[in-house]
Amino acid sequence: MKRLIIYIIEIIICFIIQSAMYDYISLADIMPNLLLILVVSTAYMHGRMSGLMLGLISGLLIDLLNGGYVVGLNALLYMLIGYFIGFTYKYYSDDDYTLPIIIIAVSDLIYGFFYYVVEFLLRGRLNFLFYLRRLIIPEIIYTVAVSIFLYKLLHMINKRLEHKTEKEV
């Protein structure tokens, strides 16, 4: 229960930073995908179920607040990413800071690719290389750079939570 509340607070903070602070954190018009970092690193640290729930909630938040025409698309994408990244929980170790960052990069690539397919390819925008070069790759680079710090923070929060639950049991 406590975990769920903490997750929701994390989601809201990430979402607000990403949407309201765009002027101060965007470089060359590109913003890091903080919510994806959150979803992926939680899935990596705590398994499929957490990834799934977190992806679902944050995706829905994006869908409802960003005024797209279709509600549920981001939710589906984030949720599937959260679930499948959850399989990497097997390889989770306490002091490994490289693997999660690689996972985050890969999942940002997957997210960007599928988002392009659904929202742009279906409207007949065929120049994939442009979108890859201009949006997807820069977003990955920036996201990875941010995730180095953000992952450490999330890892710390997760550890503290785990510690508490162990005590209770």
Next chain:
Amino acid sequence: MRRRTKINLNPKHVLIACVVLLIGLIIISFKYGEQLSPVKEAVGSVITPMQRGVNTVGTYISNKLDNFNSIKELLDENDKLKEQVNSLAFENKLLLQDKYELDGLRKLYELDQKYADYPKVAARVISKESSNWYSTFKIDKGTKDGLAVDMNVLAGNGLAGIITEAHYNYSLVRAIIDDNSKIYGMFLKTSDTCIVQGDLQLMDDCKIRVEFINKDAQISDGFEIVTSHISEKYLQGILIGYVSNIELASSNMTKTAYLTPAVDFQHLDEVLIITELKEPLID
């Protein structure tokens, strides 16, 4: 032993259930988009005040930082501007004389002003779409200030976008540079119509695409494009931007060109909303 009592759900089943649910949601929202508006409203009214707060704090801090950085620059600029004021004041006097003359002549001809003065409301941009793919932004006024969907949004003296969603205390605006935006435009000088379409690929050059210009149109670089009289949602005669790179389209039937918007989308802060809707067409 608290953990044992928890219901043990298989993640696979939860996943399947959620996927089915979301696909259903996508279909529903695609077919009956308006039905979900109350849900959006409810979520939005919780998150929007937070966004506004964070945005205000951010603006405050960056203003303070800017103050320290730019005192010297400001002093230099001040000198330059003083010179400019002098020369402009002189120019202004000449122009004023012309204006009086123009007013007199207009009165003689009983001409109205070129464009009607529309009622406007000012609003502040509080957040931007949180992904890199779209150019929509959120403003801090909503239906309680008299805004409604399809109202035109200006910044400075140019068209910035159109309201796509109006909620109680916030609204979403789609910028004209958005990939989904399409506007009927018109050349101010020659009255040739065209379609102004946002394009993500031209975003870096801060330009948008202009299509379907008549092949025989007598146009050249730098001409102004305004919103056209045949547009359904945009009021007539609002400046969109200046045209450049005119070329014959590959079909040889029309011309295409690029357009530099009159609005600086990099530094969009305050916008004006025209609280008048274009009269709907009645069959």
